[in-house]
Every structure is written in C-alpha cells, then in structure tokens.
Amino acid sequence: MNVVLARIGKPHGLRGEVTVQLHTDDPESRFAPGTVVATEAEPGSGVPTALTIAATRVHRGIWLLTFEEIPDRTGAEGLRGTRLVLPESAPKADDDEGYYEEDLVGLQVRDPAGEQVGTVSGLEIGPAQDRLVITLTDGVTAYVPFVKRIVPTVADDHVVVDAPAGLFDLYREGTE
Template sequence: MTSSAPGHVVARIGKPHALRGEVTVQVHTDDPEGRFVVGATFPTRAEAGSGVPRELTLASVRVHRGIWLLGFEGIPDRTGAEGLRGTRLLAPEESEGGEGDAWYEEDLVGLAAQSPDGEHLGEIVALELGPAQDRLVVRLASGREALVPLVEQLVPTVDVEQGHVVIDAPPGLLDLGQ
C-alpha cells in the first residue's frame, strides 16, 4: 500500500475511566504489551485547537476487563482525560515499519475510487473506525454508498498524492445493502 501519513496509528483514545485521568483506548497495534509501557512517549494527532499536547508520555498502563486503560503524565484527572477523547497515538518515527499503513479521514475523503483496471467506481466520502478494521465509505457512481474494509487485500493502493484509491472488490461487495 502507498501511504503519506506521518506515523502509524497505535491507538485511538476513547472515553475517560474513573477519576484519575485514565482513558480507554481502541488498540490499533499487534503488540500492545510491547508498545504500552510506562515512560513510552507517543506523538499525537488531534483536532486543531483541541489543546492536546503534540506528544503524550505514559504514566500508567493496565488492562481492566479486557480494555486497555492508559494514564498520561500531566493529565491528572477526568476533565483532562476527557479533553484527549478522539486523539490518535502514533508510533514514534524510529519504530515505523511494522504496523501497516495508517490514513486519516481528512486524507481519504474526496479521493476517487477506481477498480484495478482503472474503471471509476465513485468517491470516498468518509472513514468509519471499527474495532477490527476501519471501513471506507464509498459513494458509488449510482449515488448509493458502499462500505469497503480498509485492508490491503481489498484496497491494495491508497495514493493520496495522485488522488485515488484502488478497490479490488470481490463480486457482490459493492452491491451489499441494495
């Protein structure tokens, strides 16, 4: 896959947990035990003007009922944790390479969707984040929308610079939901 993202998404911060500044995270790494260690520092990607620091350092890590809970230096309470909601934790640049590619919705929306032979299929209108994998929302030429799992087998090319994605959909995938 072709990528222009600056870092791979390791996790997406969810809601606060309890009162001590911990947050739940949606894990996007195959090695959470290796990545989430006290003292690890992660570059962040958040909404402009959100006030989220450019990087966060882990102060605490634990798993509670199968959910990863992380605490960060400088985030002492629930109010601070709430301000982190939706922030993406990125892999530090020196460790990039093993995580797969990552894109942000703003990178993908508006890209043309085409088949492997170059046929115009439609346009990417959204990215839905899912627990197992993310999905592209494609507005087809017919006006209908289709969901395409953002996995290399189905989306072998994402070329932000050239303005298109290649969707190698098996028969019927783009017809689901008709």
C-alpha cells in the first residue's frame, strides 16, 4: 500500500500549476524541484505514473505545484483528484507522533471501558487539527478531533476514543 503525500486539487493559473491538499508534514523535502513522485489516479485517466516537480510555492497558505510533464491548465485539469504517493517500498519515517490514514482506516473504535463504538473510516486533515472519521456501530458518521486528550491510544487493531459526553449523540440527532 502506498503512502499518500498529497491530493491534487484544482488548477491555478494558465501554466499548469495545481493546488494540493497535503498529507505530509515535510512538503519542502518531499516536493523539492527535481523530485519524481509516483501517482495514483483513476484507470484510463491518462495521468502519468510519475511526475517530476518543476516548482513549488505557497500562495495564501495553499501549496501550489508545477510539474515538468504538465505545460498548461488543460493538462493540470486532468490531474484533479490524483494522489501523489510514496511507494510502499520506500522507507517510512520513524515518527511516533504521526499516523498515516491507511494505517488508521479499518481500526476498531473503543470507548475507555473497551466497548466497541465503531470503526475508523477516514482521516480529515485540517488547518488547526486533524479529525478521525468514525462510522459508529449504528451506521452514523461522526467526526472526532484527533488529539491525544480525546484519542489517547492508537494500537495495532483499535483506537480508544474518550469522546466528550453527548458528542456521538449530536451526530445521531442530525440523521433523524
């Protein structure tokens, strides 16, 4: 399984620049000019299996990338939704403070007493903090801040979520 470094968003300007939603804490080295990054796109989309970073910049807090293979806005539009990935064979950083989305998705979610309350179905990267996306046992989707105080334990097969009283009930009320 590949590690997602970023997801390409919309084109920016006319010269092939694209916005990206980062999933890495080290974009400066991961996306340095000249770096070749692997891609994951929809089959038949025509997106190359690898792209070479031509330039990077930050505009109003948003990372923008330009690729040597993409000369214009039309080419950039075709990249929308493509994931820039680190192949599984590449070494992962030994970082006790961070988690990859693919390592979390599918884990059981338990309360502090050990009772299963759901399953991790995603991770949303936010500007202030990330959020775990949880599918509760009754099928309702809930979002929980992914901070140590609320998610004190991440183990190989489960996470413990010490949610504030009533948090999950708020999501259930929204579906009734």
